[in-house]
Amino acid sequence: MGQVKSLADLRKIKESLQEKMSLREKSNNPESLVQVRVAMATCGIASGAKQVMDFFMEEFDKRNIQAVVTQTGCMGYCFAEPTVEVTLPGQEPIVFGYVDSKKADDIIEKYVKNGELVDGIIPVNYQTIEKK
Amino acid sequence: MMKDFAMHLMDIVQNSISAGADLIEVLIRESVKDDTLTLTIIDNGKGIPSDLLEKVTDPYITSRTTRKVGLGLPLLKQHAESTGGYLKILSTEGNGTKVIGNFGLTHFDRQPLGDISGTIVLLAAANVKIRFVYEHITDAGEFKFDTKEVNEMLEGMSISEAQVMKFLKEMINENLKEIKISG
Numbered sequence: 001m002g003q004v005k006s007l008a009d010l011r012k013i014k015e016s017l018q019e020k021m022s023l024r025e026k027s028n029n030p031e032s033l034v035q036v037r038v039a040m041a042t043c044g045i046a047s048g049a050k051q052v053m054d055f056f057m058e059e060f061d062k063r064n065i066q067a068v069v070t071q072t073g074c075m076g077y078c079f080a081e082p083t084v085e086v087t088l089p090g091q092e093p094i095v096f097g098y099v100d101s102k103k104a105d106d107i108i109e110k111y112v113k114n115g116e117l118v119d120g121i122i123p124v125n126y127q128t129i130e131k132k
Numbered sequence: 133m134m135k136d137f138a139m140h141l142m143d144i145v146q147n148s149i150s151a152g153a154d155l156i157e158v159l160i161r162e163s164v165k166d167d168t169l170t171l172t173i174i175d176n177g178k179g180i181p182s183d184l185l186e187k188v189t190d191p192y193i194t195s196r197t198t199r200k201v202g203l204g205l206p207l208l209k210q211h212a213e214s215t216g217g218y219l220k221i222l223s224t225e226g227n228g229t230k231v232i233g234n235f236g237l238t239h240f241d242r243q244p245l246g247d248i249s250g251t252i253v254l255l256a257a258a259n260v261k262i263r264f265v266y267e268h269i270t271d272a273g274e275f276k277f278d279t280k281e282v283n284e285m286l287e288g289m290s291i292s293e294a295q296v297m298k299f300l301k302e303m304i305n306e307n308l309k310e311i312k313i314s315g
Contacts, residue, residue, distance in 0.1 A: 004310055005303040010285050013299050017289065040258075042204045045143050046134060050247075053254060061294030069292075071258045073150060076198035 034060075034067040034112055035087040041074035048100065049082040055101045056084075059108055067112075077122055086111060095122040134207055136246025137171060143204045144173050144231055145255055149262065151177025151229065157265040158252065160245075162237060162314055164271050168217070169242065169314070171233040180223040188221060208233055215239035237314065244315050249304035252277065256300075257292035266304075273311040277304055 038044070038053040053069060060067040077083050080097030086107060087093040096107060097120045110116040134140050141158060148156045153175035161170045180188060187193040189209045194202030208231075209219040217234035235242050248268075256264045256279045266277040282291060282300065289296070 004306045005299070007281060007285050007303070009303070010282070010296070010299060013295055014286055014289055017293060017295055021289075021293075040142065040146055042143050042202070042207065045139050050139070050142060050251065050254065053258070054250065057254075057257070057292070057294060057297065069258065071146070071149075073146065074196065074198055078199065 032066065032089050034065060034089065035093075036060075036067055036069045037072040037085040037087075038069065039073065039075055039077075039081065039083045039085075040071040043074055043078035044081045044083065047081040051101065052082045052084065052099050052104055055104045056108075059105070063108065065108070065112060080120075080122060083122065088112065088115065095124070096120050097122045134211065134243065136243045138246030138248050138251040140208050140211065140233070141171070141173070141248065142251050142255065144208060147204060148173065148175035148177050148229065149259060151175060151179070153177035153228065154261065155263045155265070156255075157267070159267045159269070160248070160313075161269045162271070164237065167237045167239075169235040169237045171235070173231045174228065175230075176228040179225040179227050179229055180221070181225050185221065185223055189219065205231070211235070211241075211243060214241040245313065249301045249308065252304065253297050253300045256282075257290075257297050260291055268308060268311065268313060270311045270313055275304075275307040275311055277307075 036056050038049050038056070040049050053071070056069045060069065072085065075083060075095065077095070077097055082099045083095055083097045084099045084104070084107070085093050085095045096103070096118070099107070099120070103118070103120060106118045110118050134143065145156055145158070155176045157174040159172040184193070184195070189205050191201050191203055191206045194200065196202065205219070205221070212219045212233045212235055215236040216239055217236055220232040221229065223229035252264060252266045264279045268275045279291060286296065291297070
C-alpha cells in the first residue's frame with residue numbers, strides 16, 4: 001500500500017518543473033501565446049466541453065506548445081457545442097464548432113501549428129464599414 | 133441532461149464565476165444513515181435579487197442576453213427531485229449565493245458522481261484568480277482541498293501547469309478513495 005499523496009509531495013513536482021520552465025521562458029516571449037477559450041455553459045458541458053478542455057490542456061503540454069486554455073460562457077451557438085475560440089498571436093479570434101477530441105487534434109495540428117483552417121468554423125457577424 | 137454530478141458542478145460554478153465571485157466553496161456530504169447526498173455550492177458573488185430568486189429554476193428565466201433559456205439550475209432541480217430530494221437556493225443581493233442540492237444517495241435515478249477531481253482542478257486552472265475550496269465528507273472521514281494552500285505551496289508557479297494539474301487530480305482521487313466516496 002502506497003502512501004496517499006498530500007500537498008507536501010507537490011514540492012518535488014514544483015522543483016523539477018521549475019528547471020524545465022526556466023529553459024522554456026528564455027526561448028519564448030509571452031506575446032507568442034496561443035489562446036484557447038472553451039465555451040462552458042450548460043449547453044457546452046452537456047455536450048462534452050470538459051473532455052475537450054482536458055484534451056487541449058494535456059496536448060499543448062505534450063506537444064510543447066505554449067498556450068493559455070480558459071473557459072468562457074455560452075456564445076449563443078448552442079447548436080454547435082462544444083465550441084472553442086482560438087486566438088493565434090496577432091490574429092482575429094476564430095470560433096470552431098462541433099469540437100471533439102479528434103477535431104481538437106485537427107485544430108492543434110493544422111490551425112495552431114500551420115495556420116491552416118479546418119471544418120466547422122462559425123462565421124462571425126459581418127462588420128459594416130459604417131460601424132468603423 | 134447532465135450525466136453526472138461533476139457536470140452539474142461545472143455548470144453551477146460557472147454561475148458563481150459570472151457573478152464575480154473570488155471564493156467558491158463546494159461541499160459534498162454523503163450519509164449512508166440518512167441515505168442522502170448533498171451538494172452545496174457557496175460563492176461570494178453579487179447574489180441574486182429577491183424578485184429573480186423565485187424564478188431562477190424556471191428554464192425560461194436567465195440573466196444572460198445571448199439566449200433566452202437557462203437550464204443549469206432547472207436541470208439540477210429536476211435531478212434532485214427525481215431522487216426524492218430537493219433544490220434550495222439562498223441568496224441576498226451583494227452577499228453571494230448558496231445552492232443546496234439534496235439527493236437520495238442510493239436512489240435509482242441518482243446519477244454517479246463522475247470526475248469530481250478533474251472538474252475541480254480544471255476550474256481552478258482555468259480561473260487562477262478564484263479561490264476554490266472543496267470539501268467531501270463521508271461516514272468514513274473527510275477531505276478538504278483549498279487552492280489557497282496549493283498556491284502557497286507553489287510559490288508563484290501556476291496551478292494550470294499540466295504536471296501540477298495531473299498531480300492534484302491524483303492527490304484528490306487518492307484521498308477520496310481513502311474516505312470511501314460512493315460512485
